[in-house]
Amino acid sequence: MKKFLSLVLSLALALALAVPSYAAEPAAQAETVGVIVDGERVAFSDAMPELRSGNTMVPLKVLVEALGGQVTPLSGTLLCTFDGADGQEDTEISVRPDGSSYYKNGYTYVPVRDIAEPLGYDVFWDSGERAAVLIDRQAVIDQIDQQFTILNGALTQLQQGQDLDKNYRTQMDYVLSVDALDEISGERTQVDITLSAETITSADAIELELHADLSDLGDLILGDMAKNGYITDLQAAAVGKALEDLTLEGRYDLTTGDLYFRVSALAQLNELTGLNANSDDWYHLALPAVSSLEELSGIWLDTLGLPRDLLEQAQSGELNSIGGIIYLYSTLFSETPSQITGNAEMAAQVMAQLFGDDNFQTSGSTRKLHIGTEDLEALLGQEGLLEEMFKTLGLDLTVHQDGSLSIALDLAFQETYLDGDSASVAGNMELSSDKVEVELTLHLSDLINLQYNLTETIQETTDQPQTTPPAGANVVELGNFGSVFGFSGDPLPDLISA
Numbered sequence: 001m002k003k004f005l006s007l008v009l010s011l012a013l014a015l016a017l018a019v020p021s022y023a024a025e026p027a028a029q030a031e032t033v034g035v036i037v038d039g040e041r042v043a044f045s046d047a048m049p050e051l052r053s054g055n056t057m058v059p060l061k062v063l064v065e066a067l068g069g070q071v072t073p074l075s076g077t078l079l080c081t082f083d084g085a086d087g088q089e090d091t092e093i094s095v096r097p098d099g100s101s102y103y104k105n106g107y108t109y110v111p112v113r114d115i116a117e118p119l120g121y122d123v124f125w126d127s128g129e130r131a132a133v134l135i136d137r138q139a140v141i142d143q144i145d146q147q148f149t150i151l152n153g154a155l156t157q158l159q160q161g162q163d164l165d166k167n168y169r170t171q172m173d174y175v176l177s178v179d180a181l182d183e184i185s186g187e188r189t190q191v192d193i194t195l196s197a198e199t200i201t202s203a204d205a206i207e208l209e210l211h212a213d214l215s216d217l218g219d220l221i222l223g224d225m226a227k228n229g230y231i232t233d234l235q236a237a238a239v240g241k242a243l244e245d246l247t248l249e250g251r252y253d254l255t256t257g258d259l260y261f262r263v264s265a266l267a268q269l270n271e272l273t274g275l276n277a278n279s280d281d282w283y284h285l286a287l288p289a290v291s292s293l294e295e296l297s298g299i300w301l302d303t304l305g306l307p308r309d310l311l312e313q314a315q316s317g318e319l320n321s322i323g324g325i326i327y328l329y330s331t332l333f334s335e336t337p338s339q340i341t342g343n344a345e346m347a348a349q350v351m352a353q354l355f356g357d358d359n360f361q362t363s364g365s366t367r368k369l370h371i372g373t374e375d376l377e378a379l380l381g382q383e384g385l386l387e388e389m390f391k392t393l394g395l396d397l398t399v400h401q402d403g404s405l406s407i408a409l410d411l412a413f414q415e416t417y418l419d420g421d422s423a424s425v426a427g428n429m430e431l432s433s434d435k436v437e438v439e440l441t442l443h444l445s446d447l448i449n450l451q452y453n454l455t456e457t458i459q460e461t462t463d464q465p466q467t468t469p470p471a472g473a474n475v476v477e478l479g480n481f482g483s484v485f486g487f488s489g490d491p492l493p494d495l496i497s498a
Helices: 002-012 058-065 112-120 136-146 149-159 213-225 232-244 266-273 291-303 308-316 322-333 337-355 373-380 385-391 481-485
Strands: 034-037 051-053 055-059 070-072 077-081 091-095 101-104 107-111 120-127 133-137 167-181 186-199 204-213 245-253 258-263 282-286 361-363 366-372 389-401 405-413 423-431 435-444 446-462 475-480
Touching: 034 058, 051 308, 055 112, 058 070, 058 077, 058 107, 058 112, 070 258, 091 112, 107 112, 112 120, 112 133, 120 337, 133 136, 133 337, 136 322, 136 337, 149 322, 186 213, 204 232, 213 232, 232 245, 232 266, 245 266, 258 266, 322 337, 337 373, 366 373, 373 385, 373 389, 385 389
Parallel strands: 034 133, 282 475
Antiparallel strands: 051 055, 055 107, 070 077, 077 091, 101 107, 120 133, 167 186, 167 446, 186 204, 204 245, 245 258, 258 282, 361 366, 366 389, 389 405, 405 423, 423 435, 435 446
């Protein structure tokens, strides 16, 4: 219906419509470039895309038709219409004469992003191909996700407990114990590190209180430094004392950019640092103001050069599927944008061989998966290779009815493979929407025994995170982020954007 209406209006106005009054062709020299859509280079014949002022300018009609749409002159604008998929409404994009478009040799040129991004394409610039690369992100993700419905169902249930408009209290407890042998002296060293942290978060604020005991680690490092003359015994003792109860309090208001923090141990390090700190001092650092936690994460994706709508999907949970995760990592780590789709597809093939739906077995209300030596050898195409290396090698994954996950890892090397030494890793993880528990042990002959434990719980709370120091506290002004860390504070320049 929308196409028919557009056609009737265009015919009725055909005699009255001349070529729209777009800006005249700029005098700046243009560099001919290309456009790649979902891995296929678009064929341009009479009019070629151009690079102008860092933007890829494309002949509108050729690009729209390559993307499956049509262009209709309508009341001084050009209406681009694209059929909706699977019964969805058509997508319409109106192009109006403005400074970002121009008319040349019978074609209207527009920035490629103006057409591609409203249709859900991610737009990248590939300097090697000298082309704008357009990727239908959702199509790539949907194709991958067809193989991971079991894991994606669990991920969906795990995420249902979080609401960005609510406040949450998170308690984290970490314990790391290492027993190591010094082969030269024959002495054993025991290092225990404990850390506990509590955060209260809202949509626009964070409050943190962290306590850590790093004294064993400090004794190990500081003793050697003092012995070698890098610091004095008194300085080593001062730092060691500070590490016994390292306390950090932080309060951050995202909407104003005000970050306040207190590190009481700084007062014990005045002689070493040259500061005149008091244990009750609070420090104020001015960061760029953002509207929410979502926008804060956007700053980092902007720095990485990722599309803004990719960020929006990550924040909304739309990328929280196996396909979304694979696509995001492929975007981050592909050498060139032209490789993103291919890399995502290859990664999905490997993942499907291990974690795809076909590998799960149903047991009552749970789904279970086991990955062993044979599975990995089949993936590598090297029969018998891993049996020579490992005594045991197994990963067990259980998906429970409520979406919670249980993961168990058991790995031990053949002693003959390590010339008589032994090495093993064993671990368990329980993951639900409100709790994470991790246990991990590592054994390396008589040299190292390591144990790591993590417990994290998340609960909804009516408490509000504090964003300012306690009344009457002494506040030390540090200035803004740029002045403290040597950054200008301006966004990184995008020298050439598609």
